[in-house]
Amino acid sequence: MRIRIINAHTLEPLTGERQKRAWLDVVDGRIAGGGVGTPPEPSGDARIIDARGGTVMPGLVDAHVHLTVTSTDVIDRATWTPGYTTVRALQSAGEMLRRGFTTVRDVGGADYGMARALEEGLAVGPRLIFGGKALSQTGGHGDFRAPLDDSQPCCQHKPDFGRIADGVEAVRHAARDEFRKGAHHLKMLVSGGVASPSDEISAVQYTSEEIRAAVVEAENHNRYVTVHAYHPRAVNQALRAGVRCVEHGNLIDEESIRLLVENDAFLVPTIITYEAMYEAGSASGLSEVSLKKLEEVRAAAMHALEQAHRAGVNLVYGSDLLGALQARQLDEFTIRGRIQPPLDVIRSATSTAARLLKLEGRIGTLAPGTYADLLVLDGDPEQDLSVLVSPERHLRHVIHQGAVTDVATHGNDTAI
Secondary structure (H helix, E strand, O other), X not given: XXXXXXXXXXXXXXXXXXXXXXXXEEEOOEEEEEEEOOOOOOOOOOXXXXXXXXXXXXXXXXXXXXXXXXXOOHHHHOOOOHHHHHHHHHHHHHXXXXXXXXXXXXXXXXXXXXXXXXXXXXXXXXXXXXXXXXXXXXXXXXXXXXXXXOOOOOOOOOOOOEEEOOXXXXXXHHXXXXXXXXXXXXEEEOEOOOOOOOOOOOOEOOOHHHHHHHHHHHHHOOOOEEEEEXXXXXXXXXXXXXXXXXXXXXXXXXXXXXXXXXXXXXXXXXHHHHHHHHHHHHHHOOOHHHHHHHHHHHOOHHXXXXXXXXXXXXXXXXXXXXXXXXXXXXXXXXXXXXXXXHHHHHHHXXXXXXXXXXXXXXXXXXXXXXXXXXXXXXXXXXXXXXXXXXXXXXXXXXXXXXXXXXXXXXXEEOOO
C-alpha cells in the first residue's frame, strides 16, 4: 500500500519546521521518507495526492473523549445493550476521524473490544487509547444514583463511564482489573463534577492513600493515572501522590501550577464542553443543579488556561463533549487560540499529546518510520486556526495508517 503526497507545505509541530514544495511517501501505513522539490519516480504503483500547495501535518489527537456517551438522555441510555452502545460508539469514532482526529484517548467508557475493532479495520475511526472505566468513590463524580436510591452497584459488566471503588484495597483491585482488561491508563475521579447529582465542585474525593495505591499499580503496569479534578485541594493532593495528568483543572491555583511544572505533569483543559453545555442550557441534559455547577467552572476556565500557558505547563488538547455536542469537537482550537499562539495549540493536539499518551516518535510527527497519520489541508493552520476548525472547507484528506479518507465525500478509499 503506497501513497505519495506532492506539492505540499509541510508542518512539523514539535520544531515548527516548515518545508515548501515538499513530498512524502507512505508505505504500509508508515511514513517512508520525503524531501523537497521534484521527487524520484515511485517504486511500484502508488496513489498520488496533490496537496496543491496546502499544508500537510500530523493527524490530530483528542485526549479527552467519551465514545460511549453518544446521548445525554440518561433514561434512554439505561436501556442500551452493550452491542447497541458499541455500534453507536464506533459511529461516533468515524465522525471524529473525518474531523481530522487520527488518535483519541477515551477517559471513561471505551474498552478493549472497541479499540480492537478500530485497529483491525472492522470500523472506520481513529486509533483508540482507552482507560476502561473511571474509578469513583461512593457519592463521587462517577456515582449517578439519586439520593433516594439505595441499590448497590454490581458486577461492572455493563458498558458505563465509571465503577465504584472505596478504600485502598478496593482501589488496588479495580486498578488491576482495568489493566487486566487492557487499559492504557487509569482515570480517578478526585473532585466533584458538573453532571454528578450529589457532590459539590469543591468536594475532595479519594484520600491520598487511595490515589497512591492506584499510582503504584499503574507504575507497576508501566501505565499512568490521570484524574478528573477542578478544585486545587483535589488537584494538588493528586499531584503530590504522583498522578501524571489532570483533566479540566479549571480552578487550579499557584500551587497546582508549581506541582504541574515540577512533576512534568500534563493538564488537559476541556473548555469547549462548558461553553457548549452553557449555550445548550437544559437541552444539554443537565439538571438545574448541574447548570449552576457548570457556571462555577466555566467562569474560571480561561484564567486557568492562561496561567498554565504562561508557566509552561504541558497542555494537551481535549474536548469532553457528550452526545450531539460532540459535533463541536474542533471548537476547542478557537478557544485555545484566544490565549495561546497557534503553533502551541497545534502542539497540544499533536506532539505534546503524543508524549502524554507515551506514543512520542510514533504519532504527532512527520518523521520517517512513524505512523502515517496525516492531514492534507487547504490553508495554513499556523497562520489561521480556523483552517482546522472548518473541515468542510479546508480538510481534503485524512490519512490514518495509510488508509485515505476523502473528507469532501465522506468516503473511505484505501486503493493505491
